[in-house]
Amino acid sequence: MSDVQSTQSKQFQLSRNAFGKLIYTAVGDDEVHEGVVPVRAFPIAAPDVGIALVSTDGRELAWIEKLSDLPDAIRLLLEEELANREFLPEITQIKHVSVFASPSTWTVATNRGDALLVLKGEEDIRRIGESALIIADTHGIQFLIRDLKKLDKHSRKLLDRFL
Template sequence: MKRFQLTRNTFGRLVFTSPDDAEVHEGVVPVRAFPIAAPDEGIALVNKQGRELAWIDRLADLPAASRILIEEELNSREFLPEIRRIVHVSTFASPSTWDVETDRGPAKLVLKGEEDIRRVAHSTLLIADAHGVQYLIRDIQELDQGSRKLLDRFL
């Protein structure tokens, strides 16, 4: 079975070519079905009008060239730093400034209130800072003891 093809045009946009070469769409966008729970599974490729052109069960099943293009596109559109460690919090009352280490480097976030910490799975949290940036804690149990202790004061 021939698969679809993905390339980039001269403007850097993704170009989708159907398996039978009958359809070509420029400006294709990958969309994750479950960006937090299963980021590498369930990805739709949609055209400019939002119509699904292809469904990808698992990124790992794609040829390397297509997988890399999709990952690059997703990374350029999505910004969801993952908190690896909570270094310091200014106060246990709200608003509170947190110094954190993320997968993208050190950061400061301002937590307006405890309601800005949302549980999205058993041990996964999404934290919205005062500037609208979302931070992810994928697994509370993977944080060091000091970070968990600081976090517990807000949960």
């Protein structure tokens, strides 16, 4: 178990039980919570800033300003838990689009490997801020384009047909 000082000046320990669930223990009052969940305040804009540890009944137990401020053991536990909980592949390239109408099948390269997604309508492409997009496929998987400007020219040209 590792201790960490939260921004609320409340020390706690974090560990995993035999079933892989996170165990939160408040130092001093021995308050123990099994199955805590880390929740990002800004998962796309600032994924490493503002993380709440939430109990199974939805109560915030601790607030962490920055993951990088945590001891390595705690940070790694939280990063692992967040990665398991949040599946948001990031599109790095749009290789091919079957048709420029809906529905269409897209072949994309992501940070998790190549993928096929089926876009049922233009309304499934949502803008997040000035240069980010979330694209939802027919299976409910959401894909992120973090920065439109960083896509290659061919990818932007294909995407422009749907925006």
